[in-house]
Amino acid sequence: FIMTIRFLLVIGVFTIGCCSLLAQNSISEKTKTPVSVLQVPGLNDYCRINPGGASILPSGRHVTPAGKTIRITRAPFGMKLTPDGKKALILHHNGVLTVVDTDNLDNAVRIPSYDNQRPVVLDGTTFLGIAFSKDSKIAYLSGGDKGNVVIFDIEKLVKTGEISLNTPDFEESFTSDLIIDYTRNELLVLDRAHFRLVRIDLNTRKITTSIKTGRIPFGITLSPDREWAFVANVGLYEYPAVPGVTKTNKDTMMLRFPPYATPSKEAEEGVTLPDGRKIPGLGSPLADEAMSVWMIDLEKNQTVVKLKTGHQIGEMIEESEIIGGSSPNSVAVGSRFAYVTNATNDNVSVIDYKNRKLIGDIPIKVDKRIDKYRGLMPFGICLSKDEKTLYVALL
Numbered sequence: 001f002i003m004t005i006r007f008l009l010v011i012g013v014f015t016i017g018c019c020s021l022l023a024q025n026s027i028s029e030k031t032k033t034p035v036s037v038l039q040v041p042g043l044n045d046y047c048r049i050n051p052g053g054a055s056i057l058p059s060g061r062h063v064t065p066a067g068k069t070i071r072i073t074r075a076p077f078g079m080k081l082t083p084d085g086k087k088a089l090i091l092h093h094n095g096v097l098t099v100v101d102t103d104n105l106d107n108a109v110r111i112p113s114y115d116n117q118r119p120v121v122l123d124g125t126t127f128l129g130i131a132f133s134k135d136s137k138i139a140y141l142s143g144g145d146k147g148n149v150v151i152f153d154i155e156k157l158v159k160t161g162e163i164s165l166n167t168p169d170f171e172e173s174f175t176s177d178l179i180i181d182y183t184r185n186e187l188l189v190l191d192r193a194h195f196r197l198v199r200i201d202l203n204t205r206k207i208t209t210s211i212k213t214g215r216i217p218f219g220i221t222l223s224p225d226r227e228w229a230f231v232a233n234v235g236l237y238e239y240p241a242v243p244g245v246t247k248t249n250k251d252t253m254m255l256r257f258p259p260y261a262t263p264s265k266e267a268e269e270g271v272t273l274p275d276g277r278k279i280p281g282l283g284s285p286l287a288d289e290a291m292s293v294w295m296i297d298l299e300k301n302q303t304v305v306k307l308k309t310g311h312q313i314g315e316m317i318e319e320s321e322i323i324g325g326s327s328p329n330s331v332a333v334g335s336r337f338a339y340v341t342n343a344t345n346d347n348v349s350v351i352d353y354k355n356r357k358l359i360g361d362i363p364i365k366v367d368k369r370i371d372k373y374r375g376l377m378p379f380g381i382c383l384s385k386d387e388k389t390l391y392v393a394l395l
Contacts, residue, residue: 038369038370039060040059040060040061041060041061041062042056042057042060042061042062043060045060049071051065051069051071052069068105070100070105070106070108072090072092072098072108072110073092073094073096073098073110074092074094075092075093075094075096076090076091076092076093076098077091077092077093077126077127077128078090078091078127078128078129078130078142079091079130080130080131080132081102082132082136082139082154083132083134083135083136084136085102086101086102086103086136087099087100087101087102087136087154088100088102089130089139089141089154091122091126091127091128091129091130091141091142092126093125093126093127094125094126095120095122095123095124095125095126096110096111096112096122097110097111097121097122097141097152098110098111099111099154099157109157111157118157119158119159121141121150121152121158121159122141122143122144122150123143123146124143124144124145124146125144125145126141126142126143126144127142127143127144127174127175127176127177128142128176128177129141129142129149129175129176129177129178129179129189129190130142130178131178131179131180131187132154132180133180134180134182136154137153137154137155138151138152138153138154138160139151139152139154140152140178140180140187142175142176142177142178142189143162143175144174144175145174146175147164147165147166147172147173147174147175147191147193148162148163148164148165148166148173148175149162149163149165149175149178149187149189149200150162151163161205163187163200163205163207165189165191165198165207167207170191170193170194170196170210172193173191173193173194174191174192174193175189175190175191175192176189176190176191176192176217176218177189177190177217177218177219177220178190178220179220179221179222180202181222181226181298183226184226184298185201185202185203186199186200186201186202186208187199187200187202188200188220188222188229190213190217190218190219190220190231191210191217192216192217192218192235194210195212195213195214195215195216195217195233195235195238195289196210196211196212196213196217197210197211197212197213197217197220197229197231197296198210199211199301209301211296211301211302211303212303213231213233213294213296213303214231214233214235214288214289214290214291214292214294214306215233215234215235215236215237215238215289215290215291216233216234216235217231217232217233218232218233218234218329218330219231219232219329219330219331220232220331221330221331221332221333222333223333223338223353224333224334224335226298227297227298227299228295228296228297228298228333228353229295229296229298230293230294230295230296230331230333230338230353231293231294231296231331232293232328232329232330232331232340233289233290233291233292233293233294233328234291234327234328234329234343235289235290235291236285236290236291236324236325237262237282237283237285237290238282238283238289239282240280240282242254242255242277242279243277243278243279243280244277255279259271259273259279260279260281262282262285263285263313263323266281267281267282268281268282268283268284269281285313285325286308286312286313286314288306288308290325291308291309291310291325291326291327291328292306292307292308292309292328293306293307293309293328293331293338293340293349293351294306294307295307295353295356304356305353305356307349307351307357307358308326309326309328309340309342309349309351309358309361310325310326310327310328310340310342310344310345310347310349310361311326311342311345311347311361312325312326313325318372322345324344325344326342326343326344326345326349327342327343327344327345328340328341328342328343328349329341329342329343329379329380330379330380330381331381332381332382332383332390333353333383334383334387335387336352336353336354337350337351337352337353337359337387338350338351338353339351339362339381339383339390340381341378341379341380341381341392342361342378343377343378343379343395344377345361346363346364346374346375346376346377346378347361347362347363347364347378348361348362348364348378348381348390348392349361349362350362364376364378364392364394376394376395377394377395378392378393378394378395379393379394379395380392380393381393
């Protein structure tokens with residue numbers, strides 16, 4: 001297949017291209033020969049925001065908006081357009097919600113408003129999940145550490161309800177990404193605290209079932225036929241509780257130092273401390289639950305396929321050993337292939353999901369002068385309607 005990839009960096013509600021570098025010539029003191037040095041263009045400049053031209057990031061890179069710029073509050077984390085394309089909702093990590101009129105970008109509403117005329121909708125640390133009713137009138141928002149889904153009326157700009165993921169069996173949930181299956185009229189929500197996918201009937205707003213996922217489920221999407229849910233798990237380990245530690249004795253019984261290094265045999269199998277306490281191991285970092293993409297059959301309510309995308313810990317790539325895993329975080333699904341962004345690998349994995357197998361990786365290349373240094377961190381992905389172009393957001 002032939003695929004075009006376009007790399008985007010998204011800040012707030014405007015899109016910018018990849019940053020440039022300046023090549024400067026200097027003389028090596030040892031060899032007295034010319035040496036080419038790469039520097040960011042804003043090396044000697046202070047950070048600044050310039051809506052009409054190039055702004056300078058803390059990294060010294062220049063960014064120039066591709067279209068019109070509007071100013072919003074800090075910590076934008078998730079953004080999505082309503083099905084009718086008339087509104088854009090931006091979910092901020094600090095509990096703020098911004099509603100943007102796409103026909104008039106200057107008409108952006110901050111909730112809560114600074115004058116307190118519009119009350120708080122999201123209480124606490126939110127996450128990136130946003131989903132809309134088919135008629136674009138209702139939004140379902142990730143409540144993050146509150147473990148809930150906030151129901152928001154887009155036209156009246158008010159909270160109308162919430163759905164909690166917390167139950168006696170699953171306390172202190174953390175709402176991650178979410179998506180609506182219109183064919184079943186249900187909401188599929190990831191709970192990153194309990195490593196599960198929660199299915200909610202929107203007719204009753206009740207949880208119908210929970211399905212086990214991998215460690216720290218982060219991103220979710222559906223196949224076009226709605227038969228499969230794809231869940232990207234970014235977590236490496238499931239950390240066990242330290243034996244003997246309770247809420248009352250935690251100040252004296254807590255571990256003062258890490259009991260083992262990772263990766264190591266001790267980390268996998270556990271160790272015995274001098275005081276006799278046995279600290280459980282973390283298991284293998286190559287386990288199916290760690291940094292993987294799971295395909296969940298929505299008719300059977302079970303995971304059928306577990307795929308380890310990207311480069312795995314211990315592999316040798318370009319004479320360097322992979323030590324941190326791949327961090328798969330987002331998935332885009334077409335009629336045949338699914339595409340996964342592997343943040344710490346700087347690549348995109350391709351899944352032939354009809355045949356339930358990985359078929360390869362697409363390396364992200366921006367500039368041959370800097371590609372070898374890594375660190376582009378693909379963190380979001382979208383497939384064009386004709387399935388010929390992937391849009392990849394880089395951190």
